[in-house]
Amino acid sequence: MIPPTLEEVVSNILNQSFHSQGIGATASSRNTLLKVILESAEVPEPERTTAFIFEEISRLKTTSLKKVKILAKQKSTFDVAWCREFEVESQVEPAIKTDPEVETKNHSSKSISAEEFQQALEESTRTAKNAYQKTFNYYKEIATILQNLKLDLDKSASHLLKQKDANNFNFAKVLRNIVDEIESHASEGLQELKKYLEVKSQHLADFTVVLFGRTKAGKSTIREALTCGDGSTIGKGSQRTTRDVREYKWKGLRLIDTPGIEAYQGEEDKQKAVEIVHESDIVIFLTSDDSVQPGEFDAMAWLQEIKKYFFVILNIKYDIDKPKRLERFIKNPEKIFDSQRLDEHKRHIRTYIRHSLGIEEVAIICIHAYAAFLSNQPQYSDVAKKLWELSRIEEIYSLIASEIYTRGKQRRWNTFFDAIIYFLDLIIKMLKGHQKSLESQADFMRDKRAEIEYIFQESVKNGKIKIQRVCKDSFSKIKQWIPSFVDEYLGKDIAQSEYQKRMDKEKQKIETAMENLFEEIVQELVASLNEFQRQYQYDMGTIKLESTDFGNYQQWQAGKILKWVGVGLGAASAVAFGIGAFAAANFWNPVGWIAGVTSIVVGIFSWFFGDQEKKAWQKAKQEAKETLWKSLDQSEQETCKTYQKLLDTNIAVRAKTEVLEQVDIYIKGLLIIVADLKQAISQLEKIKKQMKRELDSTEPRDKVPNTSHFKGNSSFIADELL
Numbered sequence: 157m158i159p160p161t162l163e164e165v166v167s168n169i170l171n172q173s174f175h176s177q178g179i180g181a182t183a184s185s186r187n188t189l190l191k192v193i194l195e196s197a198e199v200p201e202p203e204r205t206t207a208f209i210f211e212e213i214s215r216l217k218t219t220s221l222k223k224v225k226i227l228a229k230q231k232s233t234f235d236v237a238w239c240r241e242f243e244v245e246s247q248v249e250p251a252i253k254t255d256p257e258v259e260t261k262n263h264s265s266k267s268i269s270a271e272e273f274q275q276a277l278e279e280s281t282r283t284a285k286n287a288y289q290k291t292f293n294y295y296k297e298i299a300t301i302l303q304n305l306k307l308d309l310d311k312s313a314s315h316l317l318k319q320k321d322a323n324n325f326n327f328a329k330v331l332r333n334i335v336d337e338i339e340s341h342a343s344e345g346l347q348e349l350k351k352y353l354e355v356k357s358q359h360l361a362d363f364t365v366v367l368f369g370r371t372k373a374g375k376s377t378i379r380e381a382l383t384c385g386d387g388s389t390i391g392k393g394s395q396r397t398t399r400d401v402r403e404y405k406w407k408g409l410r411l412i413d414t415p416g417i418e419a420y421q422g423e424e425d426k427q428k429a430v431e432i433v434h435e436s437d438i439v440i441f442l443t444s445d446d447s448v449q450p451g452e453f454d455a456m457a458w459l460q461e462i463k464k465y466f467f468v469i470l471n472i473k474y475d476i477d478k479p480k481r482l483e484r485f486i487k488n489p490e491k492i493f494d495s496q497r498l499d500e501h502k503r504h505i506r507t508y509i510r511h512s513l514g515i516e517e518v519a520i521i522c523i524h525a526y527a528a529f530l531s532n533q534p535q536y537s538d539v540a541k542k543l544w545e546l547s548r549i550e551e552i553y554s555l556i557a558s559e560i561y562t563r564g565k566q567r568r569w570n571t572f573f574d575a576i577i578y579f580l581d582l583i584i585k586m587l588k589g590h591q592k593s594l595e596s597q598a599d600f601m602r603d604k605r606a607e608i609e610y611i612f613q614e615s616v617k618n619g620k621i622k623i624q625r626v627c628k629d630s631f632s633k634i635k636q637w638i639p640s641f642v643d644e645y646l647g648k649d650i651a652q653s654e655y656q657k658r659m660d661k662e663k664q665k666i667e668t669a670m671e672n673l674f675e676e677i678v679q680e681l682v683a684s685l686n687e688f689q690r691q692y693q694y695d696m697g698t699i700k701l702e703s704t705d706f707g708n709y710q711q712w713q714a715g716k717i718l719k720w721v722g723v724g725l726g727a728a729s730a731v732a733f734g735i736g737a738f739a740a741a742n743f744w745n746p747v748g749w750i751a752g753v754t755s756i757v758v759g760i761f762s763w764f765f766g767d768q769e770k771k772a773w774q775k776a777k778q779e780a781k782e783t784l785w786k787s788l789d790q791s792e793q794e795t796c797k798t799y800q801k802l803l804d805t806n807i808a809v810r811a812k813t814e815v816l817e818q819v820d821i822y823i824k825g826l827l828i829i830v831a832d833l834k835q836a837i838s839q840l841e842k843i844k845k846q847m848k849r850e851l852d853s854t855e856p857r858d859k860v861p862n863t864s865h866f867k868g869n870s871s872f873i874a875d876e877l878l
Contacts, residue, residue: 194229195231196230226239284572286569288357312335380532440469614684634659
């Protein structure tokens with residue numbers, strides 16, 4: 157098999173390491189000089205970057221290098237920001253170890269013995285146990301914060317529900333539902349985190365490798381080859397659902413074989429896939445040369461793996477079942493592994509991965525999985541060794557072994573910390589989503605509160621106009637019969653008693669008219685409030701939450717979070733402040749209001765035949781008429797004022813105040829819940845920052861070499877060095 161060049165090895169190592177920092181690396185060599193060009197949006201820090209590259213190249217223990225020159229520049233520019241160079245000490249090629257061993261050709265020319273590899277696995281296990289204990293302690297802190305949040309929410313809700321008339325309005329039930337659902341979602345997130353830790357605790361001694369790929373790309377063939385199977389699962393598409401996740405032991409590793417990516421169709425399936433990836437320390441994606449499609453890598457996007465060590469296997473689907481084709485393959489494998497054809501596939505794969513996963517560089521291994529499988533079958537024993545060698549499948553193990561040997565402890569440490577941070581981030585985003593939802597509701601209700609006030613103001617304003625009109629019409633009718641009454645009864649002893657009889661009838665008519673008018677005013681108010689309620693429910697159904705930045709979270713994850721944060725909107729649309737029910741409450745009954753007016757109206761009319769009127773009555777008909785008209789004008793004003801005051805007292809003050817009190821209590825309740833959420837979010841974010849600091853400062857690293865080895869040059873470099 158053709159090993160990768162030194163330039164390819166160095167470029168692959170540096171691009172894998174610098175990917176998260178947005179730095180791209182290109183290596184080239186001339187004689188004994190290796191030149192590395194670094195490109196990024198922000199110029200990397202020179203000393204630490206150079207020290208890292210020095211250490212990585214020193215690991216290779218190459219005998220062909222004497223000097224390394226590093227040039228750093230910003231993307232889309234030709235000017236070099238800085239340059240460093242260092243000498244590479246000559247290395248003696250190590251002696252070949254006894255079998256078994258693996259050649260880590262993709263990362264190093266140094267052979268790793270079985271003993272060294274086993275030691276690396278044991279060190280990784282110790283690191284995993286330490287990481288598990290640390291992350292479990294963080295889990296307990298997270299659990300405490302969420303438990304305290306539950307207690308705070310319960311306390312806040314209980315206090316609010318004790319407010320006056322709370323149980324008479326829908327808002328009480330909605331607030332309780334909001335609290336319950338937030339608690340449920342927080343508990344759900346915590347359970348997922350606990351479940352992950354429990355799974356990881358069962359595999360502390362296992363370095364886990366996960367294999368993903370589409371159906372018929374050759375996953376079954378690779379599995380059969382690696383596990384020396386009999387081929388019973390090849391070509392049968394036996395893994396059809398996410399329940400068909402299988403585990404194998406392979407050369408001391410835990411290999412998880414997943415269904416074809418087509419099986420992950422719903423949110424639940426995709427969540428399962430992400431959980432599997434979080435269990436892994438290394439992720440492998442399998443494709444084949446017969447059909448490399450962008451959709452394969454689009455399907456990988458929801459895996460969200462930007463920190464896992466990730467590489468691609470390109471399986472060559474050349475049929476060697478027939479003897480002549482097998483013979484041609486053995487004699488001329490270069491034809492099957494045609495570099496020009498495969499380089500084109502690699503270019504497409506890297507483009508797809510860059511587009512779907514945002515990963516600039518990725519290692520790609522070309523293998524013939526079926527040849528490896530046949531090498532384990534008895535009928536091919538005479539060419540078994542040759543088939544295994546030509547299959548290049550050993551490169552998979554070599555790459556994994558090299559990664560474990562050089563960064564195994566770091567990978568296992570990151571597996572724990574990155575996953576806990578991931579779950580913690582989901583919980584924080586869920587709580588922030590609830591916070592934004594409730595803040596949006598509170599703002600929305602403040603706006604609607606003004607509309608409610610306006611409805612009451614208009615009702616009172618229009619009602620007063622109608623009261624004035626009814627009073628004017630009623631007293632106008634009385635004034636019409638005053639002249640004939642005076643003409644008929646002036647000077648008669650029965651005048652006062654007759655007048656009182658007539659006024660009693662008029663008083664009854666006014667009371668009836670006002671009773672009907674108040675009923676009309678109330679019904680119009682109820683209709684306005686019901687229309688407001690309908691409009692409110694529509695607006696709540698179409699209200700848009702403030703924009704939430706989900707960062708790199710893919711659609712299925714954002715959908716899960718939005719499902720979590722949607723509780724307030726749907727529930728609140730059923731509330732409408734309880735206005736519909738409030739409008740039908742007993743105190744709206746205008747009959748009750750009118751009953752209290754009777755004595756007032758009687759009092760108004762009772763002074764019409766006082767001493768002054770009697771004198772005027774005796775003096776002259778005309779004076780009597782004018783005096784009675786004047787008295788009726790005063791009575792009309794007093795009556796109108798009395799009814800308008802009654803309207804003010806019951807609608808403008810009493811009804812509006814009680815309705816708006818409930819609105820204010822509901823808004824206050826939302827904001828109290830928001831305050832509880834903010835406190836919990838702040839505490840969780842502190843833990844997240846603390847975990848990231850610990851991840852950066854304590855994750856297993858190799859010792860940084862002495863920077864005195866490096867020589868600094870001017871930032872101006874001749875064009876030919878680029």
